Amino acid sequence: DxxxxxxxxxxxxxxxxxxxxxxxxxxxxxxxxxxxxxxxxxxxxxxxLITCRRHALLAYFDEDSSQRCGNCDNCTNPPxxxxxxxxxxxxxxxxxxxxxxxxxxxxxxxxxxxxxxxxxxxxxxxxxxxxxxxxxxxxxxxxxxxxxxxxxxxxxxxxxxxxxxxxxxxxxxxxxxxxxxxxKQTKQEKPDKDKKAATLIRPQDQTLWDSLRSLRSELAEQFGVPPYVIFHDATLHEMIKNRPLNTTDMAHISGVGKQKLDRYGQQFISEIASHPLPPLLDNRLSDTVNETLMLYQQKISIDQIALKREIKVTTVYTHLADAIATGLLPVFDVISLERDEYETIVSLMESFANDEQSRLKPVYDALDQEVDYGVLKCIQASI
Ligand SMILES: [Zn+2]
The missing domain is CATH 1.10.10.10 (Winged helix-like DNA-binding domain superfamily/Winged helix DNA-binding domain)
Known part of the structure; x- marks a missing residue:
């Protein structure tokens, strides 16, 4: 698939x-x-075999290949x-x-x-x-x-x-x-399938991913077929990416033919509809930024997010700055400064603007180190 x-x-x-x-x-x-x-x-x-298995397999079929594929068990974990x-x-x-x-x-x-x-x-x-x-x-x-x-x-x-x-x-x-x-006989660890799959799923998509998969399992059991016969993983990925909310959009997902659309489409649409994606989380930012944004979305305070995620407050601000920079978050939602304080800092930043590399450091010093670096990053992101 x-x-x-x-x-x-x-x-x-x-x-x-x-x-x-x-x-x-x-x-x-x-x-x-x-x-x-x-x-x-x-x-x-x-x-x-204690050498590369791919190399040996291809050699069996008279094909040349490099001595090490870097992917088989013998390459990744030489016996x-x-x-x-x-x-x-x-x-x-x-x-x-x-x-x-x-x-x-x-x-x-x-x-x-x-x-x-x-x-x-x-x-x-x-x-x-x-x-x-x-x-x-x-x-x-x-x-x-x-x-x-x-x-x-x-x-x-x-x-x-x-x-x-x-x-x-x-x-x-x-x-x-x-x-x-x-x-030498070694205990082989079973490959961690879930871990690998999880890295392809954004944190904000995880619950929808889990429910689409369990819906697929239920249907598979009901119809007595393996889950991939209902929909391939790749199809579920595309559903998560495009989030179709009607049959017309659902029909555009690859792997959803007329028959499958009639048979299962509505149930998958309902599942997607019950997991709306807030605009803030509809982004391509990194997983760690999205972990922070998910908590922020739930109206959890910045200090609490830092505690919960065991990261620094400044780091939380840095994550929010990414969302501000992409226009997903208004800067005044994040920082609790008066408009004139904000303007002052903005003009300070602009006055140091030539010094590209360390623009924030002189601003930080000029403000007597009283404004958090993270807050400065948020302001910088908003300019
Ligand atoms: Zn190999």
Missing amino acids: GEPASAWMAYGLQDVLTLRQFVQDSNADPAHKRVEHHKLESMLGLCE EKWDGTVATQKALSCIYRTGQRFGVNYLIDVLHGKTDERIQNNNHDQISTYGIGNDFTTTEWRSIYRQLIALGYIDVDTEGYGALHLTEKCRPLLRGDETIDLR
């Missing part, structure tokens, strides 16, 4: 195991299986690598010593030296890899095994019991002729 979007993928060891078995167990002919297998390898490779050679040797040896007949959970129990009847019956508490893996947690071992499977060092059995066995690729690693870097 033309809006910035984020995609995130969650995958774990179980997915790797299931997908591999899925390909192996399918009834497809060997040639088709090889193609599917290759596709799976490429996808797992992409998941475990830490660690030398996983010793851990890998332990993980692989454990598969080998237990006869390549067991799944990940069992192998990790052996590495942790767990007292378990099954392990004892198999005499796996007697083997050299029993209890040599206590430097890693179960989660960490699962991550190591997942990467080794994805990287093709380990294969999953065809019978579907999830037993792991070694591939030819393991030999140099087990002999110590090769080292391996693994990706």
